[in-house]
Amino acid sequence: xxxxxxxxxxxxxxxxxxxxxxxxxxxxxxxxxxxxxxxxxxxxxxxxxxxxxxxxxxxxxxxxxxxxxxxxxxxxxxxxxxxxxxxxxxxxxxxxxxxxxxxxxxxxxxxxxxxxxxxxxxxxxxxxxxxxxxxxxxxxxxxxxxxxxxxxxxxxxxxxxxxxxxxxxxxxxxxxxxxxxxxxxxxxxxxxxxxxxxxxxxxxxxxxxxxxxxxxxxx
Amino acid sequence: xxxxxxxxxxxxxxxxxxxxxxxxxxxxxxxxxxxxxxxxxxxxxxxxxxxxxxxxxxxxxxxxxxxxxxxxxxxxxxxxxxxxxxxxxxxxxxxxxxxxxxxxxxxxxxxxxxxxxxxxxxxxxxxxxxxxxxxxxxxxxxxxxxxxxxxxxxxxxxxxxxxxxxxxxxxxxxxxxxxxxxxxxxxxxxxxxxxxxxxxxxxxxxxxxxxxxxxxxxxxxxxxxxxxxxxxxxxxxxxxxxxxxxxxxxxxxxxxxxxxxxxxxxxxxxxxxxxxxxxxxxxxxxxxxxxxxxxxxxxxxxxxxxxxxxxxxxxxxxxxxxxxxxxxxxxxxxxxxxxxxxxxxxxxxxxxxxxxxxxxxxxxxxx
Numbered sequence: 001x002x003x004x005x006x007x008x009x010x011x012x013x014x015x016x017x018x019x020x021x022x023x024x025x026x027x028x029x030x031x032x033x034x035x036x037x038x039x040x041x042x043x044x045x046x047x048x049x050x051x052x053x054x055x056x057x058x059x060x061x062x063x064x065x066x067x068x069x070x071x072x073x074x075x076x077x078x079x080x081x082x083x084x085x086x087x088x089x090x091x092x093x094x095x096x097x098x099x100x101x102x103x104x105x106x107x108x109x110x111x112x113x114x115x116x117x118x119x120x121x122x123x124x125x126x127x128x129x130x131x132x133x134x135x136x137x138x139x140x141x142x143x144x145x146x147x148x149x150x151x152x153x154x155x156x157x158x159x160x161x162x163x164x165x166x167x168x169x170x171x172x173x174x175x176x177x178x179x180x181x182x183x184x185x186x187x188x189x190x191x192x193x194x195x196x197x198x199x200x201x202x203x204x205x206x207x208x209x210x211x212x213x214x215x216x217x218x219x
Numbered sequence: 220x221x222x223x224x225x226x227x228x229x230x231x232x233x234x235x236x237x238x239x240x241x242x243x244x245x246x247x248x249x250x251x252x253x254x255x256x257x258x259x260x261x262x263x264x265x266x267x268x269x270x271x272x273x274x275x276x277x278x279x280x281x282x283x284x285x286x287x288x289x290x291x292x293x294x295x296x297x298x299x300x301x302x303x304x305x306x307x308x309x310x311x312x313x314x315x316x317x318x319x320x321x322x323x324x325x326x327x328x329x330x331x332x333x334x335x336x337x338x339x340x341x342x343x344x345x346x347x348x349x350x351x352x353x354x355x356x357x358x359x360x361x362x363x364x365x366x367x368x369x370x371x372x373x374x375x376x377x378x379x380x381x382x383x384x385x386x387x388x389x390x391x392x393x394x395x396x397x398x399x400x401x402x403x404x405x406x407x408x409x410x411x412x413x414x415x416x417x418x419x420x421x422x423x424x425x426x427x428x429x430x431x432x433x434x435x436x437x438x439x440x441x442x443x444x445x446x447x448x449x450x451x452x453x454x455x456x457x458x459x460x461x462x463x464x465x466x467x468x469x470x471x472x473x474x475x476x477x478x479x480x481x482x483x484x485x486x487x488x489x490x491x492x493x494x495x496x497x498x499x500x501x502x503x504x505x506x507x508x509x510x511x512x513x514x515x516x517x518x519x520x521x522x523x524x525x526x527x528x529x530x531x532x533x534x535x536x537x538x539x540x541x542x543x544x545x546x547x548x549x550x551x552x553x554x555x556x557x558x559x560x561x562x563x564x565x566x567x568x569x570x571x572x573x574x575x576x577x578x579x580x581x582x583x584x585x586x
Binding site for chain 1: 404407408409410411415422438449459461463471474475
């Protein structure tokens with residue numbers, strides 16, 4: 001996997017380079033500025049870009065803005081955003097273009113090396129990865145707001161994992177159930193929520209996330 | 220007093236020189252300013268510190284005349300009084316040496332000289348009182364001449380204090396932001412980096428399950444530390460305020476609280492950006508209100524409204540919970556009151572038993 005890193009802190013930039021190399025990825029560029037990231041994305045066309053949300057010049061949410069800009073220029077540019085804190089607003093903005101190939105994780109998740117690699121692969125493959133914290137909040141909130149009241153606790157669990165971008169088999173492993181059981185849960189969730197059934201895992205995640213997000217705004 | 224006399228003489232010199240310098244178009248005011256400054260140091264010794272403000276030119280000229288006349292006069296009067304007093308007190312020592320003298324009474328014998336000495340003693344006390352009181356009176360009148368009556372001085376002083384307090388609050392907010400940045404770039408980054416190293420180590424130790432168990436614990440610790448640090452950072456200066464301003468910050472708070480509520484309505488109508496310190500205070504007022512709502516009120520719906528015009532910001536958090544919120548229990552509201560008071564703002568909590576509860580705060584927009 002060819003990866004571009006955008007991180008302004010030397011310590012973390014070097015750490016990520018080392019980690020990704022160890023995981024068998026090729027770091028084709030490691031930059032510390034949004035403009036340099038846009039250049040690198042244009043030049044290298046990487047499989048995925050890992051972008052710190054806080055970048056110069058103002059050290060606010062430049063990472064997010066540049067990600068949205070890059071995806072406006074080249075739809076579907078795969079970008080995984082890393083941040084020290086999670087904001088729902090940012091999730092909404094990141095998912096706005098419905099093209100897939102995005103992720104938003106807390107920085108600490110990087111230390112779960114295998115999961116981090118899986119997240120990178122998902123985003124590179126056009127999937128969507130969201131931090132468990134994001135999903136947890138969305139689902140809890142909608143459960144309170146009666147939007148998800150019809151779902152059983154188990155179905156909610158499956159929904160959360162699905163929204164995080166996990167595959168059927170990964171969901172099965174997580175909940176210690178068979179993949180077929182997972183499929184059955186998912187079909188039931190979709191029919192209860194009135195979502196159109198779809199085969200593509202990515203479309204499925206997006207459908208769920210948009211459902212959650214819309215419900216969130218309605219609530 | 221001697222210093223008074225000196226500035227007085229200098230004032231006289233300046234006054235006398237005035238027509239000459241007016242003809243030569245030489246600016247006189249800096250010299251007057253320096254003199255006023257020197258005098259104010261003298262006055263400070265007598266009356267205590269006073270705000271450093273430059274008086275208006277008209278007042279300075281008035282003071283110049285006053286100082287030129289009374290500066291030397293006060294010294295002169297004191298010197299004369301002391302001289303007469305000492306002269307009189309010592310009458311019994313010298314009355315025999317010279318021709319008969321009149322010291323309050325005609326001095327002809329020892330008895331009359333002692334009576335004269337007693338008069339001298341009274342005069343001595345009077346001189347001492349003058350030496351003590353005259354400079355004070357002189358300084359006070361001089362200060363009033365320079366700065367106007369107490370009332371207008373106080374008004375100006377209040378304006379100065381208000382401005383300096385705003386400055387202090389802004390400095391404090393900037394400092395908190397700096398701490399937030401330092402934590403983000405320092406401790407938080409190092410912990411993440413350590414986590415990455417442990418993750419790598421974990422990968423290499425696949426064949427040693429025992430060691431991996433320890434590693435998992437270490438990583439869990441780092442995760443906890445990061446979470447705690449995030450909470451601290453959030454309490455110091457919420458990063459979302461830097462990123463998205465007050466509206467974004469309030470939305471984010473509503474988002475967090477929303478998980479425990481059926482509905483939450485947010486209206487933020489704030490044109491432009493408020494001063495940093497004010498923004499974070501408004502943010503924390505709403506945050507504390509929402510914490511109370513979700514913890515104690517059992518409310519289903521909450522309405523948050525933040526509005527500002529040029530003069531003030533109004534914050535209102537309404538909930539349909541069970542009410543009966545007691546400000547004296549817990550420290551949250553008291554803490555908010557202090558925060559709001561620092562801006563000359565007010566905070567009210569209306570929470571009848573059975574609800575609804577309304578928390579309102581109003582803060583002036585000083586900048």
